Amino acid sequence: MANHYTVLAGGTGAAKFLRGLTAVLPPEEVHVIVNVGDDTEMWGLHISPDVDTILYALSGRLDAERGWGLRNETFRCLEAIKPLGMPSWFQLGDADLATHLTRTELLRGGLTLGDVTERLALLFGVQAKVLPASNDRVRTKIDTPEGLISFQEFFVRDRWQPDVRSVIYSGAAEARAPISVVSSIREAKAIFIAPSNPITSIGPILAVPAIRDALRCTRADIIAISPIIGTAPVSGPAAKLMEACGYEVSPAGVVRCYKDFLDDVIIHETDAALAASIRYDTLGVHVTDILMPDIENARRLAEFALGVNG
Amino acid sequence: MANHYTVLAGGTGAAKFLRGLTAVLPPEEVHVIVNVGDDTEMWGLHISPDVDTILYALSGRLDAERGWGLRNETFRCLEAIKPLGMPSWFQLGDADLATHLTRTELLRGGLTLGDVTERLALLFGVQAKVLPASNDRVRTKIDTPEGLISFQEFFVRDRWQPDVRSVIYSGAAEARAPISVVSSIREAKAIFIAPSNPITSIGPILAVPAIRDALRCTRADIIAISPIIGTAPVSGPAAKLMEACGYEVSPAGVVRCYKDFLDDVIIHETDAALAASIRYDTLGVHVTDILMPDIENARRLAEFALGVNG
Numbered sequence: 248m249a250n251h252y253t254v255l256a257g258g259t260g261a262a263k264f265l266r267g268l269t270a271v272l273p274p275e276e277v278h279v280i281v282n283v284g285d286d287t288e289m290w291g292l293h294i295s296p297d298v299d300t301i302l303y304a305l306s307g308r309l310d311a312e313r314g315w316g317l318r319n320e321t322f323r324c325l326e327a328i329k330p331l332g333m334p335s336w337f338q339l340g341d342a343d344l345a346t347h348l349t350r351t352e353l354l355r356g357g358l359t360l361g362d363v364t365e366r367l368a369l370l371f372g373v374q375a376k377v378l379p380a381s382n383d384r385v386r387t388k389i390d391t392p393e394g395l396i397s398f399q400e401f402f403v404r405d406r407w408q409p410d411v412r413s414v415i416y417s418g419a420a421e422a423r424a425p426i427s428v429v430s431s432i433r434e435a436k437a438i439f440i441a442p443s444n445p446i447t448s449i450g451p452i453l454a455v456p457a458i459r460d461a462l463r464c465t466r467a468d469i470i471a472i473s474p475i476i477g478t479a480p481v482s483g484p485a486a487k488l489m490e491a492c493g494y495e496v497s498p499a500g501v502v503r504c505y506k507d508f509l510d511d512v513i514i515h516e517t518d519a520a521l522a523a524s525i526r527y528d529t530l531g532v533h534v535t536d537i538l539m540p541d542i543e544n545a546r547r548l549a550e551f552a553l554g555v556n557g
Numbered sequence: 558m559a560n561h562y563t564v565l566a567g568g569t570g571a572a573k574f575l576r577g578l579t580a581v582l583p584p585e586e587v588h589v590i591v592n593v594g595d596d597t598e599m600w601g602l603h604i605s606p607d608v609d610t611i612l613y614a615l616s617g618r619l620d621a622e623r624g625w626g627l628r629n630e631t632f633r634c635l636e637a638i639k640p641l642g643m644p645s646w647f648q649l650g651d652a653d654l655a656t657h658l659t660r661t662e663l664l665r666g667g668l669t670l671g672d673v674t675e676r677l678a679l680l681f682g683v684q685a686k687v688l689p690a691s692n693d694r695v696r697t698k699i700d701t702p703e704g705l706i707s708f709q710e711f712f713v714r715d716r717w718q719p720d721v722r723s724v725i726y727s728g729a730a731e732a733r734a735p736i737s738v739v740s741s742i743r744e745a746k747a748i749f750i751a752p753s754n755p756i757t758s759i760g761p762i763l764a765v766p767a768i769r770d771a772l773r774c775t776r777a778d779i780i781a782i783s784p785i786i787g788t789a790p791v792s793g794p795a796a797k798l799m800e801a802c803g804y805e806v807s808p809a810g811v812v813r814c815y816k817d818f819l820d821d822v823i824i825h826e827t828d829a830a831l832a833a834s835i836r837y838d839t840l841g842v843h844v845t846d847i848l849m850p851d852i853e854n855a856r857r858l859a860e861f862a863l864g865v866n867g
Contacts, residue, residue, distance in 0.1 A: 321633050321651065323631050323650075323652050324634065327652035327656075328655035328658060328659060331677070332659070333659055341634045342633050349643055352643065367641070370640060
């Protein structure tokens with residue numbers, strides 16, 4: 248019998264929603280399928296930014312102000328490595344490095360990213376099931392006038408300034424989904440799409456064929472929380488990326504990203520007037536305050552989302 | 558024309574002597590051939606403890622009290638990695654990690670250990686020429702009743718407590734010496750053997766056939782500074798290791814380690830009475846205060862050593 252809820256997740260926005268969801272549900276009933284398109288190699292280490300954001304958030308150690316990395320972090324290694332000619336635009340903290348060193352060493356030892364994530368979750372005391380979308384290499388590439396760059400180069404190094412011509416999910420078409428991911432989708436009580444960037448957080452998950460297929464086939468209700476309010480994202484570069492991919496920057500545009508499998512969408516209360524225009528087919532449109540400035544708001548939104556399913 | 562002095566070096570004792578020698582000579586006239594038998598892999602990183610001790614000492618950043626690592630170091634990553642199940646007995650500091658990450662990444666990119674060391678020396682502002690004894694893999698193994706262990710396991714993890722049956726320089730017989738190392742020996746004005754452990758600091762250097770051959774053939778005077786006073790080493794496990802290898806623990810035992818190429822030995826003033834017993838063949842025995850509690854004593858010893866050659 249299904250006794251879990253599954254969340255498709257990127258980083259910051261998903262972390263907030265998951266903090267709420269694991270506060271109102273037994274955490275072990277929450278599965279999280281996490282984007283790996285942001286993964287990168289830095290200083291020879293395998294970095295999984297979204298997986299780490301979720302693990303840190305669910306273990307209560309995320310630096311909530313920055314939205315990434317660990318609280319009370321220091322950057323002694325970063326300071327020392329700058330003059331050695333190594334890239335220093337991706338800020339790896341000293342305690343955070345322990346995670347990357349361990350992950351890299353375990354991957355080199357033959358474990359999959361899923362195995363490593365399961366082990367890290369256990370060590371961090373995370374009771375939710377955190378599942379990287381794929382153990383295969385999927386990398387989001389941004390096509391800019393200066394050429395293809397990785398998502399982290401676009402997002403962190405270039406502060407999402409370059410023009411975007413298109414977005415490519417390199418490796419996704421050949422990537423397999425772990426059985427645990429597919430069965431988490433198939434057997435969920437309900438599936439939530441976190442308020443994450445539809446193009447670079449959720450998009451790389453959906454680009455794995457077995458995952459999109461599973462979403463289309465599952466009997467679970469699939470409920471998206473819009474990361475867009477009005478015509479602007481709550482945070483980050485979603486607008487620029489959605490435009491480049493031909494989507495309207497609006498809750499309606501978000502729905503279009505997911506239209507082949509979406510059952511319900513939750514939009515912000517100030518967008519209530521838009522509800523009629525995006526209520527097509529059998530889609531349910533639900534209106535509430537979707538901002539999560541603190542854990543109380545996150546709990547409330549999680550309860551609202553569970554009510555949509557109920 | 559030869560215008561350099563060459564020093565065979567391990568870690569702590571050699572670092573002190575080199576601080577003195579580079580204070581009395583133009584540092585660029587000092588070549589250092591450094592032991593790589595202590596090198597190890599930790600957390601997937603290539604660690605070269607003796608090379609780093611020399612680089613840190615010559616850039617004025619060595620933690621002189623500990624005798625290893627950087628001054629004002631922090632250990633945030635180490636603290637974070639302990640609960641993740643990674644070995645934590647080898648203390649890697651946060652700023653020190655920058656060196657290991659950079660070295661490992663450059664080695665992975667195809668550079669030799671010598672190339673990497675040259676680059677690090679440049680970045681650290683070290684003007685002496687620091688030359689790892691070999692770019693090939695040489696590893697000192699300690700044969701104990703519980704089996705073969707690496708030098709770092711013996712020295713750091715097990716605090717040199719295990720019984721030593723023998724010492725093996727794994728890989729040394731096949732290891733090549735870089736041309737820069739051989740010509741540094743051939744063309745030196747004089748060669749100093751630093752007051753380092755003869756078995757595990759100098760021994761792995763001498764175990765590279767081309768290096769021992771070059772030492773036997775060079776016309777340069779070869780002068781050892783004894784790391785032993787009376788019947789005890791100034792520091793570290795030299796006594797236990799010399800005994801296990803069949804050498805008397807005394808300045809005479811040190812001379813025996815080097816007897817096929819040694820011209821002069823400098824022993825401590827309290828060992829003056831021994832001078833007669835170790836003055837055989839054409840060996841010159843020189844007596845002075847060989848302790849280096851501070852830079853002034855290190856300068857004085859360096860000047861004395863240069864006088865032996867002069």
